[in-house]
Amino acid sequence: MSNMLIISATKNSNFELSIGIKNYIEDQKKFNCEVVSLEDFSLPLYTPTLEAVYKKDKSFPKNIQRSKELICTSNAMIWCGPEYNGGISPIFTNAIAWISRATEDWKEGFKDKHSLICTSSGGNGKNFIKGFKLQLGYLGSIVFERSLIQTNAKKIDKKEFSSVLDDFCENVLK
Ligand SMILES: Cc1cc2nc3c(=O)[nH]c(=O)nc-3n(C[C@H](O)[C@H](O)[C@H](O)COP(=O)(O)O)c2cc1C
Structure with missing residues (x-):
């Protein structure tokens, strides 16, 4: 079975959304699902200076290695994160920066x-x-055209939730 990694940027509402997604996909029995919250990794802030320190020691810290392995061994990924100041959650871009530097x-x-x-x-x-x-x-990455969007004022419609996840999973398995 393929590995579906569900990555939450936080331990709050995006994590709850991630768990809901995991439960739904797991019921279909087509993927091994794992949910992680990047908050639990406490990755340091990426700076070229810190990277140079790790490279000099010829090893990245365990939490960077672990996040790299999780991403690299996944076959598909579902990202759940909040919008911050009209942009991407910094916890995502920070993790991606480390992973892009810790891989060949x-x-x-x-x-x-x-x-x-x-x-x-x-x-x-x-x-x-x-x-x-x-x-x-x-x-x-091949980014799915549709997204699941929950706001403070509006939960995701149940039909929309299953339709997006069913279509995404079908695409992954094609
Ligand atoms: C620094 C900061 C900036 C934010 N900027 C936005 C924004 O630009 N657009 C938006 O819709 N919500 C914004 N929010 C609200 C968060 O998206 C919202 O609280 C979200 O539910 C937090 O996710 P969580 O429950 O997983 O922590 C911001 C919150 C913070 C802390």
């Missing part, structure tokens, strides 16, 4: 992999989705 080929974790972007944001999270689609696409 910077696109290794993402290239040719299906990704679905989901958000639980204050508003509609459209700027996050737009920006993150561009970033994942730049890394070679």
Whole structure:
């Protein structure tokens, strides 16, 4: 079975959304699903200076290695993160920066992999989705056109939830 990694940027509403997605996909019995919250990894802020320190020691810290392995061994990814200031959650871009530096080929974790972007944001999270689609696409991912969007005011419609997830999973398995 293929590995579906569900990555939450937080431990709050985006994590709850991630768990809901995991439960739904697991019921279909077509994927091994794992949910992680990047908050639990406490990755340091990426700086070229810190990278040079790790490279001098010839090893990245365990939490960077672990996040790299999780991404690299996944066959498809579902990202759940909030919009912050009209953009991408910094916890996502920070993790991606480390993973792109800890792999031989910077696109290794993402290239040719299906990704679905989901958000639980204050508003509609459209700027996050737009920006993150561009970033994942730049890394070679096949980003699913549709997204799951939950706002403070509006939960995701049940039919929309299953339709997006069913279509995404079908695409991954094609
Ligand atoms: C620094 C910061 C900036 C934010 N900017 C936006 C924004 O631009 N658009 C939006 O819809 N919500 C924004 N929000 C609200 C979050 O998207 C919202 O609280 C979200 O539910 C947080 O996700 P969580 O529950 O997983 O922590 C912002 C929140 C914070 C802390």
